[in-house]
Amino acid sequence: MRDLRFGYGDRDVLQGVNLVVPRGKVVAIMGGSGCGKTTLMRLIGGQLKPRGGELKVCGQSVPALDREGLYALRRRMSMLFQFGALFTDMSVFDNVAFPMREHTALSEPIVRDLVLMKLHAVGLRGAAQLLPSELSGGMARRVALARAIALDPELMMYDEPFAGLDPISLGVIGQLIRKLNDALGASSIVVTHDVHESLQIVDYIYFLSEGKVVAEGTPDEIRASTDPWVHQFVWGEADGPVPFQVAAEPYETALLGVSRA
Amino acid sequence: MKRTTIDIWVGIFVVIGFGALLFLAMRVGNLGGSKLRDPYELQAKFDNIGGLKVRAPVKSAGVVVGRVEKIVLDSQTYQANVTMQMDARYAFPQDTFATINTSGLLGEQYIGLEPGGDEKTLAAGEVIKKTQSAVVLEKLISQFMFSTAEGSSVKAGN
Amino acid sequence: MSVLQGIGARTTAAVWHLGFATRFFVAVLLASGTSFRRIHLTLREVYFSGVLSLVIIMVSGLFVGMVLGLQGYDTLARYGSEEALGVLVALSLVRELGPVVAGLLFASRAGSAITAEIGLMKATEQLDAMDMMAVNPIARVVAPRFWGGVISMPLLAALFSAMGVLGGYIVGVVLIGTDTGSFWGQMQASVDFKRDILNGVVKSVVFGVAVSWVAVFEGYDSDATAEGVSRATTRTVVTSSLAILGLDFILTSLMFRG
Numbered sequence: 001m002r003d004l005r006f007g008y009g010d011r012d013v014l015q016g017v018n019l020v021v022p023r024g025k026v027v028a029i030m031g032g033s034g035c036g037k038t039t040l041m042r043l044i045g046g047q048l049k050p051r052g053g054e055l056k057v058c059g060q061s062v063p064a065l066d067r068e069g070l071y072a073l074r075r076r077m078s079m080l081f082q083f084g085a086l087f088t089d090m091s092v093f094d095n096v097a098f099p100m101r102e103h104t105a106l107s108e109p110i111v112r113d114l115v116l117m118k119l120h121a122v123g124l125r126g127a128a129q130l131l132p133s134e135l136s137g138g139m140a141r142r143v144a145l146a147r148a149i150a151l152d153p154e155l156m157m158y159d160e161p162f163a164g165l166d167p168i169s170l171g172v173i174g175q176l177i178r179k180l181n182d183a184l185g186a187s188s189i190v191v192t193h194d195v196h197e198s199l200q201i202v203d204y205i206y207f208l209s210e211g212k213v214v215a216e217g218t219p220d221e222i223r224a225s226t227d228p229w230v231h232q233f234v235w236g237e238a239d240g241p242v243p244f245q246v247a248a249e250p251y252e253t254a255l256l257g258v259s260r261a
Numbered sequence: 262m263k264r265t266t267i268d269i270w271v272g273i274f275v276v277i278g279f280g281a282l283l284f285l286a287m288r289v290g291n292l293g294g295s296k297l298r299d300p301y302e303l304q305a306k307f308d309n310i311g312g313l314k315v316r317a318p319v320k321s322a323g324v325v326v327g328r329v330e331k332i333v334l335d336s337q338t339y340q341a342n343v344t345m346q347m348d349a350r351y352a353f354p355q356d357t358f359a360t361i362n363t364s365g366l367l368g369e370q371y372i373g374l375e376p377g378g379d380e381k382t383l384a385a386g387e388v389i390k391k392t393q394s395a396v397v398l399e400k401l402i403s404q405f406m407f408s409t410a411e412g413s414s415v416k417a418g419n
Numbered sequence: 420m421s422v423l424q425g426i427g428a429r430t431t432a433a434v435w436h437l438g439f440a441t442r443f444f445v446a447v448l449l450a451s452g453t454s455f456r457r458i459h460l461t462l463r464e465v466y467f468s469g470v471l472s473l474v475i476i477m478v479s480g481l482f483v484g485m486v487l488g489l490q491g492y493d494t495l496a497r498y499g500s501e502e503a504l505g506v507l508v509a510l511s512l513v514r515e516l517g518p519v520v521a522g523l524l525f526a527s528r529a530g531s532a533i534t535a536e537i538g539l540m541k542a543t544e545q546l547d548a549m550d551m552m553a554v555n556p557i558a559r560v561v562a563p564r565f566w567g568g569v570i571s572m573p574l575l576a577a578l579f580s581a582m583g584v585l586g587g588y589i590v591g592v593v594l595i596g597t598d599t600g601s602f603w604g605q606m607q608a609s610v611d612f613k614r615d616i617l618n619g620v621v622k623s624v625v626f627g628v629a630v631s632w633v634a635v636f637e638g639y640d641s642d643a644t645a646e647g648v649s650r651a652t653t654r655t656v657v658t659s660s661l662a663i664l665g666l667d668f669i670l671t672s673l674m675f676r677g
Contacts (some may be wrong), residue, residue, distance in 0.1 A: 045551050074553035085548035088539070102554045264459065271462050271472045278469075278574025281581035282620070288603065289509045289584055290612040316611060369609075 017213055019206050021155075026181050026188040028198040030233065031208035037191040040208070041157050044189070046070045046081055057155060075103055078153035082160045086132040086146035092119070092143050093128040099150040099180050118146040121183075122176060142176065149180055158181075162194040170194070174201050195234050199223065207226025207233065299329065300346040301385035305359045305372070310341045311395025313361055313370045319345050319360075321374040326351045329372065345372065354379035361395035370395060440636050442471060447565050447635065450558035454566045460559070464567025468529035472575055475528055476521055480579035483516060484586025485655025491587070492595055501597045505606035508587030513610060513619045514675070517580030519667050522626035524579075525572055526659040530634035533564050534655040538648035546639075561639060565631045572627025573620055580619065618674045625670060626663050633659040 017040065021027045029037055040046040043055060046062045055062045060073055086095050096115045100106055106114070119125045122142040132140055141161065148156060158177060162170050178201040183186045192198050198205070199219045207215040207230060215222070215230045222230060286305075310332065319327035327347035335342045347353075356377030363370050383389065454461045491507040537560065540546050546556040584606075591597050601654030610616065634655050 017603075032613075047547065047550065071553040071555075074551060077551075079548070080549040081544045081548050083543065085544035087545055099552050099554075102552070102559075168581070267463055267466045273464065274470045274473060274571075275574065278578055281574070281577040284581045285513060285577060285584075285616050286612055287579075289513065289606055289617045290610045316614075355560050414616070 017208070019213060019216075021189055022204075023154075024181075024185055025203040026178060026190060026201060028192060028202040028205045030191075030193055030195065030198070030205060037208060041079065041159055041189070041191055044155075044157060045074065045077065070219050072110070074087055075151060076153055077155035077157065078151070080141075080144055080148045080159065080161055083162055083179040083251040084132075084140040086135075086140055086147070088132050088143055091126045091128070092124065092130050092132065095143060095164055096147045096150055097134065099147065103151060111141050114150070115123075118150055121145075122146045123172075134167075138165050138172065141165065141169070141173055145176055146182070147171070147221075149184065152184055153186055155226070156184075156189070158188065158190045158192070160192055161190060162192055162197055174198075177201060189229065199234075208225055296412055299349045301315060301349055302325070303345045303347050303353075303383055303385075303387060303389060305343050305345065305389040305392050306335065306338070306340040307359075307361060307392050307394050309394040309397060310343065311370055311397055312359055312365075313343070313372070313395065314337070317369060317371050319347065319372045319374060321351070321353070321369045321376065326374065343372070352382040355381045355383060356390045356391060357383065357389055358393070360393040362397070431567070439640070442633075443636050443639065444632055446557055447632075448633045451562045451566065453555075453558040454562045461564040461566050461570070465570050466567075466629030468525075468564070468568050469571030469575060471509050472525060472528045472571070473578070473655060475524055475574045476579050477582050479520065479524055480512075480517075480582030481586040483579075484512065484521060484583030484588075485590045486586075487511060487516075487583065488587040488595075492591060496528065502601035502605055504587065504591045504597055505602035505604075506609045509590070509606045509610050510615060511581045512583040512587075513615050513623040515667070515671070517583065518576045518608045518619055518622040518626055519663060521576040521579040521623065522572065522630060523660055525568075525575055525627075526634075526663065527656050529568060529571065530630045530655050530659050532650045533568065533631070533634040534638040534641070534652045535648060537561065537564065537635060537643035538651050541639065541641060542643040542645065542648055544643075557639075561635045565635050568593070568631030568634065569624070569627045572630065573623040576623030576626075598630055614675075618670075621674075622667065622670050625666055629662045629666060630659040633662060 019027075019029070029040060031037055039048065043050055044057060044062065046065065049063050057073060058076065060069070062070070062073070063089065065073060086092075090098065093115055094116050097111050100111050100114060116125055116128065119128055122145055124139060124142055124146065127135065127139065127143070132143070136141065156177075160174050161177065165173065174197045177188060177190065180186075190202060191196060199222065202219060204218055205216060205222050206213050209229065215225065215227050217225065222234065225231065225234075313329065313332065315329055315332060317329045318325045319329065327345045329343060331344040333342050333344075334340075353374060354377045356379040358375040358377060360373045360375070361370055362373045376392075399413045441591050487508045488504065492501060495501050495503055495507065537546075539658070540556075540560060546560065549556045551558060588602065592599050592602050637651040637655045638648075641647045
């Protein structure tokens, strides 16, 4: 996992983003809602094609791959979706077993052992026979995590792994991301806007705004940063370089214009 | 849902589905029962076949002995050439008389065979020579009307 | 001007939609290998669309046949040809009512369920997740549902017709008391296997393809929201019902003309 960068211009969501995810590291991509974080993920996964630029995963250029090459590459990466995206018609066990059954010819006893191992890693071995609808949000996220690591990926992507979780589940997921990454020797990309949790677990942070990387650094650098944009984001201030008001005509003209009409 | 349960139900479903199809074919349709045994062909020429259709039955003394296979117009004689598939169990004399009848007043039309007294029987592909056309209701009515009209005009002349 | 623009925009959208649906259909057919190599995937869908529709199809068939028996007897008795009751019931069921009514029931029972299921999987990113796991969702999710519907539909239509004939028999022979012999005899004499029954089966296969296609497409094409899924479900029922009736007219005029 060396060079990972591109420029991209579809509806100008991303305008020339450069970033590198080194092997074995957990990298966070942060930014306000709608700044193109999820788009970035889909580009890496090859679900979208960039309009220009270069994007390499494990030395292979993703946009240049055909369907088979892409599928071969995707077996080496894995993605955790915002709300888990568990298959609702299968039990927890079958969900985790799904990638193994689809991609390997492992015999059923081995699949069973592996699934229980993965579930044990996320602490949900006891929930194997439950259906996804019987799980809480945090548990569902952990099952999805177990499913994501089923085939020991080299690149993990997390799309908003902390969204909508209570503080305890949030801490659990955060620790799991860190531990699993170290255990697998994989690289992880975490897309999030939960600053404090990610500052504790990641190695490097990119801040994304209006389709560009506006700041980057290790957690310590970020905490110490005097950049006003980073400061506003980290401390959650309402007004600052990111304006509170959506760009509009001047307030006075709007009010006067209405009263006159 | 367990795999085996699904398998059993799908099995039941497929079996009764095909059972229904078989029921339709055998009990409702004409695939079972009335099948002709190694049929042979006969032909007959009619001046007018009326409303006779392909697959109409060929009956003798009310028993179905064959079916109409094909109807074409002979462009030389302008007669209808009817090909029939006959059941091999039944043979008919050379001088058999073929008529086009109607079952009931408005029912379907069929071919009726009245066997003659000839010793020799019709072989496969032979043509029945003695035929009688379908009764066309309009002709019958107009004949009747003309004859009564003529009758009354003769009376008036007297 | 804006009226013209509206018409133009709608036409373009409709053509685009149709083209997309056709491409999707081809993609489903191309990805069908998995449905047969791993037949269990398809059998599961036969269970959901076929077995679970059994009761409604059989009960409806029985009642439609019984109503046909009553109405048919009433009308035929005026012309003194009650013995043709079997013919009337069997022909109307096998040729028309069986495939069409079973198709309509199938569209609202199984078609809408297929759409809702696929739409929901899309809305909750399950399809995306599958795609990211290098599993083609069209091969794994869509194609088995499509083939499950195509397999179920003719069997359901045959069952509907058979139950209908039975219903007609119950009313005509058991309750009213027309002659059993003439009921079955006349039926067998005038229902032709090729012309009537086989054509009915062909119709039900065509309807099965149409309904399943509409159902999987609407599900796959639905907006990934709760509202989008519910709208897609409605569209499935409406579109596939219209498709059944339209196709029925075309098929009937091709099959039974002359």
